[in-house]
Amino acid sequence: MWSDRSSHGHRIAPVVRVLLIGALAGTLGCSGAAGASGTPGSGGASGSAAAGRLIDARDAEGHQYREVPEQRAPEADLVVSPAARSGWDLHLTLHHFRLTPARDGARTAVVGRGRAELSLDGRPLAVLHDSHYHLPEQLLSRGTHQLTARLYADDGTVWALHGEPIESTADLTASEPGVEGPGRPSGNPSGQPARKPSDQASAPPSAPSHDHPAGEPSGPAVGSAS
Numbered sequence: 001m002w003s004d005r006s007s008h009g010h011r012i013a014p015v016v017r018v019l020l021i022g023a024l025a026g027t028l029g030c031s032g033a034a035g036a037s038g039t040p041g042s043g044g045a046s047g048s049a050a051a052g053r054l055i056d057a058r059d060a061e062g063h064q065y066r067e068v069p070e071q072r073a074p075e076a077d078l079v080v081s082p083a084a085r086s087g088w089d090l091h092l093t094l095h096h097f098r099l100t101p102a103r104d105g106a107r108t109a110v111v112g113r114g115r116a117e118l119s120l121d122g123r124p125l126a127v128l129h130d131s132h133y134h135l136p137e138q139l140l141s142r143g144t145h146q147l148t149a150r151l152y153a154d155d156g157t158v159w160a161l162h163g164e165p166i167e168s169t170a171d172l173t174a175s176e177p178g179v180e181g182p183g184r185p186s187g188n189p190s191g192q193p194a195r196k197p198s199d200q201a202s203a204p205p206s207a208p209s210h211d212h213p214a215g216e217p218s219g220p221a222v223g224s225a226s
Helices: 013-036 045-050 197-201
Strands: 053-058 064-067 075-082 088-095 113-120 123-128 132-135 143-152 158-161 167-174
Touching: 053 158, 075 143, 075 167, 088 113, 088 143, 088 167, 143 158
Parallel strands: 064 158
Antiparallel strands: 053 064, 075 088, 088 132, 113 123, 113 143, 143 167
16 A cells, blocks of 8 residues: 655655556557557558458469459559551540659559559550550551550559459551552552453454555455466
């Protein structure tokens, strides 16, 4: 039992009570800091939600998928159109997602931000930190190609929804320069219509030769022997 006075007559109980209250406040403060830092069982779930959830799936290059809650899932829409002079212009429309500038240097996964990686027929083509990209025509051979824009977190993981990567795909059909296409004339470089066999059969007869006078036989006369 605490006494209000010591053997020397000095009051010491209030001082001890203040020390105990300070120690208790310090303990509670440390517990709150641990919860804010994401220590298991101390309220760190909010930090996990902000970064999504890693799942056991990877893309062809080995990047792990990061599942995002459906209500916070980004959306991407890739549109391809012919450029004014040559090649194609690509525009990536994004919803609930912001492209991190290249100069930012961020390395932490945060839902709603990151980069887009563009692939051509399944092969890496470019990393997009902007919603616009110009595709030179020299990169495409004649035929139909597939362009895909996939969203990545700043730590290199793939944003996913229901176990599938969040991406947008567009088809593009290209023709090689100088290859004859629809509407280009062919078969007769001069541009004059070719004559049909029936035209040749119905052609008027040629004019008579003027090597001999008219009515005069062109060869020796043939008569009976006398």
